[in-house]
Amino acid sequence: MMGCKYGSHRVIEPKGVLPQAAYKISNDMSVLYDNEILIDVIALNIDSASFTQLKEEAGGDPEKIKKKILEIVNERGKMQNPVTGSGGMLIGRVEKIGEALVGKRDLKVGDKIATLVSLTLTPLRIDEILDIKMDIERVEIKGKAILFESGIYAKLPEDMEETLALAALDVAGAPAQTAKLVKPGQSVMVLGANGKSGMLCCYEAKKRVGPTGKVIGVVRREEAKKKVEELDICHEVVIADAQKPLEVLDKVLKANGGKEVDIAINCVNTPNTEMSTILPVRDEGIAYFFSMATSFTKAALGAEGVGKDITMIIGNGYTKDHAEITLQELRENEKLRKVFEEMYAK
Amino acid sequence: MMGCKYGSHRVIEPKGVLPQAAYKISNDMSVLYDNEILIDVIALNIDSASFTQLKEEAGGDPEKIKKKILEIVNERGKMQNPVTGSGGMLIGRVEKIGEALVGKRDLKVGDKIATLVSLTLTPLRIDEILDIKMDIERVEIKGKAILFESGIYAKLPEDMEETLALAALDVAGAPAQTAKLVKPGQSVMVLGANGKSGMLCCYEAKKRVGPTGKVIGVVRREEAKKKVEELDICHEVVIADAQKPLEVLDKVLKANGGKEVDIAINCVNTPNTEMSTILPVRDEGIAYFFSMATSFTKAALGAEGVGKDITMIIGNGYTKDHAEITLQELRENEKLRKVFEEMYAK
Ligand SMILES: NC(=O)c1ccc[n+]([C@@H]2O[C@H](COP(=O)([O-])OP(=O)(O)OC[C@H]3O[C@@H](n4cnc5c(N)ncnc54)[C@H](OP(=O)(O)O)[C@@H]3O)[C@@H](O)[C@H]2O)c1
Ligand SMILES: NC(=O)c1ccc[n+]([C@@H]2O[C@H](COP(=O)([O-])OP(=O)(O)OC[C@H]3O[C@@H](n4cnc5c(N)ncnc54)[C@H](OP(=O)(O)O)[C@@H]3O)[C@@H](O)[C@H]2O)c1
Numbered sequence: 001m002m003g004c005k006y007g008s009h010r011v012i013e014p015k016g017v018l019p020q021a022a023y024k025i026s027n028d029m030s031v032l033y034d035n036e037i038l039i040d041v042i043a044l045n046i047d048s049a050s051f052t053q054l055k056e057e058a059g060g061d062p063e064k065i066k067k068k069i070l071e072i073v074n075e076r077g078k079m080q081n082p083v084t085g086s087g088g089m090l091i092g093r094v095e096k097i098g099e100a101l102v103g104k105r106d107l108k109v110g111d112k113i114a115t116l117v118s119l120t121l122t123p124l125r126i127d128e129i130l131d132i133k134m135d136i137e138r139v140e141i142k143g144k145a146i147l148f149e150s151g152i153y154a155k156l157p158e159d160m161e162e163t164l165a166l167a168a169l170d171v172a173g174a175p176a177q178t179a180k181l182v183k184p185g186q187s188v189m190v191l192g193a194n195g196k197s198g199m200l201c202c203y204e205a206k207k208r209v210g211p212t213g214k215v216i217g218v219v220r221r222e223e224a225k226k227k228v229e230e231l232d233i234c235h236e237v238v239i240a241d242a243q244k245p246l247e248v249l250d251k252v253l254k255a256n257g258g259k260e261v262d263i264a265i266n267c268v269n270t271p272n273t274e275m276s277t278i279l280p281v282r283d284e285g286i287a288y289f290f291s292m293a294t295s296f297t298k299a300a301l302g303a304e305g306v307g308k309d310i311t312m313i314i315g316n317g318y319t320k321d322h323a324e325i326t327l328q329e330l331r332e333n334e335k336l337r338k339v340f341e342e343m344y345a346k
Numbered sequence: 347m348m349g350c351k352y353g354s355h356r357v358i359e360p361k362g363v364l365p366q367a368a369y370k371i372s373n374d375m376s377v378l379y380d381n382e383i384l385i386d387v388i389a390l391n392i393d394s395a396s397f398t399q400l401k402e403e404a405g406g407d408p409e410k411i412k413k414k415i416l417e418i419v420n421e422r423g424k425m426q427n428p429v430t431g432s433g434g435m436l437i438g439r440v441e442k443i444g445e446a447l448v449g450k451r452d453l454k455v456g457d458k459i460a461t462l463v464s465l466t467l468t469p470l471r472i473d474e475i476l477d478i479k480m481d482i483e484r485v486e487i488k489g490k491a492i493l494f495e496s497g498i499y500a501k502l503p504e505d506m507e508e509t510l511a512l513a514a515l516d517v518a519g520a521p522a523q524t525a526k527l528v529k530p531g532q533s534v535m536v537l538g539a540n541g542k543s544g545m546l547c548c549y550e551a552k553k554r555v556g557p558t559g560k561v562i563g564v565v566r567r568e569e570a571k572k573k574v575e576e577l578d579i580c581h582e583v584v585i586a587d588a589q590k591p592l593e594v595l596d597k598v599l600k601a602n603g604g605k606e607v608d609i610a611i612n613c614v615n616t617p618n619t620e621m622s623t624i625l626p627v628r629d630e631g632i633a634y635f636f637s638m639a640t641s642f643t644k645a646a647l648g649a650e651g652v653g654k655d656i657t658m659i660i661g662n663g664y665t666k667d668h669a670e671i672t673l674q675e676l677r678e679n680e681k682l683r684k685v686f687e688e689m690y691a692k
Contacts, residue, residue, distance in 0.1 A: 006625075006652055008592060016590050018621050020651045021644065085643040121651040152653045173650065244362045246354060275364050279352075289642070289660070296635070296642045296660060297431040298367065304519065304663025305366045305467040306352055307498045314635070314642060314658035317650025 002100060003033035007148035010123055012077070019078070019148075020121035027077040027125040027146075034100040035149040037107070039092040041126075044119065044139040045170050047088040048196075048269045049292045050081035051137040057083075062132045069139060073126050080120040086292045087119030088137075089170050090145055091162065101149065112162070114169050115145070116152040116323060136163065136344050154323040160330065164337075167344035168326050171197035173315060174267060174290040175204040175329060176322035181286060181313075182208035187261040189252050189280055191242045192268035193217025193234060194224035196344070197290055201265050202233040203329055203336055216255045218248060218276075231335050242268045245275035252280040266291045266315075274298040281310045290315035348446060349379035353494035356469055358423070365424070365494070366467035373423035373471040373492075380446040381495040383453070387438040387472075390465065390485040391516050394542075394615045395638045396427035396434060397483040403429075408478045415485060419472050426466040432638045433465030434483075435516050436491055437508065447495065458508070460515050461491070462498040462669060482509065482690050500669040506676065510683075513690035514672050517543035519661060520613060520636040521550040521675060522668035527632060527659075528554035533607040535598050535626055537588045538614035539563025539580060540570035542690070543636055546675055547611050548579040549682055562601045564594060564622075577681050588614045591621035598626040612637045612661075620644040627656045636661035 003009035011017060012024040019025050032038050046054070058064035073079050080087050091114045094107050107113065115122060123146040130140040147153060156165050174197040182188055188205040192198040198217070206215045217234035219225050220241050228237045238251040252261065260282035266273060271293040278299070281287050287310055289299065299312050330337045349355035357363060358370040365371050378384050392400070404410035419425050426433050437460045440453050453459070461468060469492040476486040493499060502511050520543040528534055534551040538544040544563070552561045563580035565571050571583045584597040598607065606628035612619060617639040624645070627633050633656055635645065645658050676683045 004592075006592075016592070017618070018591055018648070018651070020648050021591075021618055021621060085641070086647065117651045117653070118647045120647050150652045152650075245364055245367075246350075246352075246362070272363070272367055275367060292643050292646065294642045295431070296640045296645075297638050299642075299660050300638065300663055301432065301464045301466050302364070302366050304498075305364070305463045306496045307463070307664055308662070309664060309666045310662065312660035312662055314645050314660060316654070316656065316658055317646055318653055318655060320655045 001033055002035050003148070005035065005149040007121065009033065018121070020118065023076065025077040025123055027123045029125055029144045029146070032096055032098055034098040036098045037094060037101065037147040038096040039115070039145045039147060040095040041090050041092040041124070041141055041143045041145050044079060044090045044141060045088050045166050046137045046139060047086040047292065048137060049084045050086045050088060052269060053081060053083050062134060065132055066129045069129065070126060073124055078119060078122055078124050084292065089119060090115050090122065091156065091166055092145060112156045113153045114156055114166055115147055116154055116169060116172070116318065118317065122146065136167065138163065152318060157327055160327065161341065161345045164330070164341055164345040165327060167196060167340060168200065168330055169323055171200065172322040172326040173317040173319055175200035176319045176325040177288065177315065178204040178265060179208060179325055180319065181263060181288060184208065184210040185212040186263060187214040187216070187256050187259065188263045188265065189216045189218060189261045190265045190267060191218045191273060191277060193228050193237060194219045195267050195269065198267035199231065199233060199336060199339065200326060200329055201267055202228070203333055205265070206233055206235070214256060216252055216261065218242060218252065231339060233336065242273040242276045243270065245279050248276040249279040261285065263288065266294065269293060271295065274302050278303050278308055278310065279306065281308065283309050285310050287312045288315060289313065347379055348381050349494070351381065351495040353467065355379065364467070366464065369422060371423040371469055373469045375471055375490045375492070378442055378444055380444040382444045383440060383447065383493040384442040385438040385461070385491045385493060386441040387436055387470070387487055387489045387491050390425060390436045390487060391434050391512050392483045392485060393432040393434040393638060394483060395430045396432045398615060399427060399429050408480060411478055412475045416472060416475065419470055424465060424468055424470050430638065435465060436461050436468065437502065437512055438491060458502045459499045460502060460512055461493055462500055462515060462518070462664065464663065468492065482513065484509065498664060503673055506673065507687065507691045510676070510686055510691040511673060513542060513686060514546070514676055515669055517546065518668040518672040519663040519665055521546035522665045522671040523634065523661065524550040524611060525554060525671055526665065527634060528609060530554065530556040531558040532609060533560040533562070533602050533605065534609045534611065535562045535564060535607045536611045536613060537564045537619060537623060538612070539574050539583060540565045541613050541615065544613035545577065545579060545682060545685065546672060547613055548574070549675055549679055551611070552579055552581070560602060562598055562607065564588060564598065577685060579682065588619040588622045589616065591625050594622040595625040607631065609634065612640065615639060617641065620648050624649050624654055624656065625652065627654065629655050631656050633658045634661060635659065
């Protein structure tokens with residue numbers, strides 16, 4: 001039995017929409033469609049915005065977070081945070097490949113993979129939550145998930161710890177998109193330069209702008225500034241609060257010799273940072289919003305309000321070869337890999 | 347006394363943000379800063395998403411809408427719908443030009459202008475609501491407004507009725523952006539082809555794709571299809587519900603000879619149309635979201651979820667010469683102008 005390539009056959013309500021837009025999807029794993037892949041789940045890597053929200057709501061109590069996650073998944077058939085709308089990703093082992101896909105995927109039963117589609121559209125059943133690693137936003141579980149025919153994934157690399165690869169793959173869209181956007185000689189600002197996606201974007205941007213360009217990282221803490229400076233992934237690091245656009249504008253202009261930047265990349269995980277991304281960009285420049293806390297209307301009306309003729313891009317989680325581009329960064333840069341290992345490979 | 351170029355000197359709360367992000371700004375018109383322009387307001391053109399929401403909340407009763415608008419403006423110092431986050435624009439006469447701007451603007455006291463920055467950041471005081479024209483989402487008032495130094499505006503043209511120009515200017519960003527994005531020979535889908543911005547985008551796209559390209563308009567009603575066909579602004583018009591991505595995909599593919607389109611333009615005014623915009627686009631194509639009902643996370647996660655490597659653009663309300671490009675369309679195309687006159691010049 002063939003399901004819809006995009007998974008609409010598992011949508012319970014509302015009918016006629018795709019799984020990501022659905023409030024509730026079927027996580028009944030007793031029937032596997034011929035173009036589905038069944039995954040024995042090992043761990044969920046919760047999206048940063050979602051985890052922050054869950055943690056706040058639970059007052060930091062892991063047991064309450066567990067309860068809330070089970071509640072969401074039982075109710076919706078997927079791990080989509082109802083407040084932030086965001087999900088995350090998962091790793092697991094291929095348990096069964098639907099007949100129609102056998103031979104059409106570079107996969108065999110038992111392979112360890114990371115799904116690169118969001119948890120917001122992935123049918124998921126949790127049998128038990130084994131552990132929550134608060135510091136790396138990772139939830140270890142017993143459970144099953146489904147990958148649809150259009151679903152993308154990455155086989156976990158042999159030369160890297162699993163948690164390390166997973167952490168990088170979670171934000172793979174950002175550095176891969178940076179690689180495609182940034183041109184030699186340009187000036188680039190990265191908001192949230194010390195975060196996971198921020199560090200990867202800075203490194204990639206610095207490589208791309210070459211000797212005549214400039215990458216300016218924006219962080220909000222002295223300690224973070226030191227960390228990014230030691231990594232040597234920016235030409236300059238400034239301290240400013242991304243929720244204060246006038247402060248960011250001032251600091252970034254100073255760091256860029258009074259000139260506006262060609263490209264701004266937003267990698268923070270807090271709301272109300274649209275204008276900090278827009279203001280420092282030059283006429284006809286690009287603002288790339290990777291942060292899921294971005295408000296569409298605030299960006300659209302914000303640029304208009306200050307008469308900025310710039311192209312504003314919604315950070316697509318997927319771009320071709322994003323997994324390879326991102327893992328390659330960690331292979332190339334030993335210092336970056338070490339920081340990632342310390343932060344995420346616990 | 348000079349204010350901030352971006353108007354931050356009028357922000358009341360929270361401090362340190364720009365007027366658009368502010369909950370409350372000062373609409374005290376007794377002091378005019380040297381780089382501000384005071385406007386004697388004639389009418390507000392409420393953003394379509396906002397007006398739809400106000401109308402629904404008020405059960406269609408104009409008196410209740412009036413009350414709500416006054417409530418919002420008294421509370422916030424600007425007409426920003428708290429539910430949709432959106433605003434609109436206004437027309438009025440220049441009442442006073444701050445000293446620092448005299449001679450630096452092509453304006454004199456008494457000129458009739460439309461502000462092209464959103465009402466979401468425009469200090470506004472309403473003394474009286476004279477009338478609400480429900481069908482054209484226009485609110486006639488007595489009141490005052492402020493244009494900041496960075497604020498953009500258009501002098502109202504002599505060769506066009508005011509309400510007509512205003513209606514077109516309200517959505518000027520979309521056709522102007524279409525003019526810049528669409529290339530000869532491309533295939534373009536416009537969601538909401540019979541709406542105000544939709545018609546202008548179709549016309550502009552058809553001009554741009556030239557004889558070898560294809561513009562496919564998507565509408566949801568038979569009547570709307572006829573209207574767009576009579577206007578001759580699309581190569582093909584299909585009927586589909588933009589909230590049903592699989593239906594849109596199917597119809598658009600059929601209209602495009604089985605091929606995905608190069609560019610999708612979303613001009614609808616209802617939520618949950620992100621996937622209908624994304625699914626029909628080819629690999630490395632462009633999805634341009636003009637609709638203010640667009641959800642950032644639904645677009646970002648949606649594209650990833652179906653493994654679509656496309657560039658998604660947030661519809662910037664401003665792009666260079668957008669007012670001229672848009673008014674020129676109405677001058678060029680008599681049929682279009684007539685429809686606009688019938689619909690908006692009441
Ligand atoms: N578009 C997509 O497809 C996609 C996919 C995955 C993730 N994301 C989103 O991307 C964003 C970043 O993810 P991530 O994993 O890189 O998060 P992360 O590692 O938690 O990094 C977030 C960074 O933002 C910084 N930050 C937060 N508020 C700030 C402020 N007001 N001023 C300056 N810096 C501030 C943090 O600084 P501190 O260290 O000082 O806290 C941190 O460096 C999240 O919103 C996530 O949801 C998007
Ligand atoms: N990004 C910016 O800077 C900016 C500036 C101004 C406006 N906007 C936004 O642009 C959008 C369009 O504005 P507008 O003035 O052009 O609005 P409009 O004239 O009201 O047109 C909206 C169109 O969408 C159609 N539509 C709504 N739901 C649909 C569905 N489910 N399937 C198919 N068609 C559907 C409507 O069809 P019917 O005729 O059948 O109802 C109508 O043709 C609004 O969301 C507005 O807020 C954005």
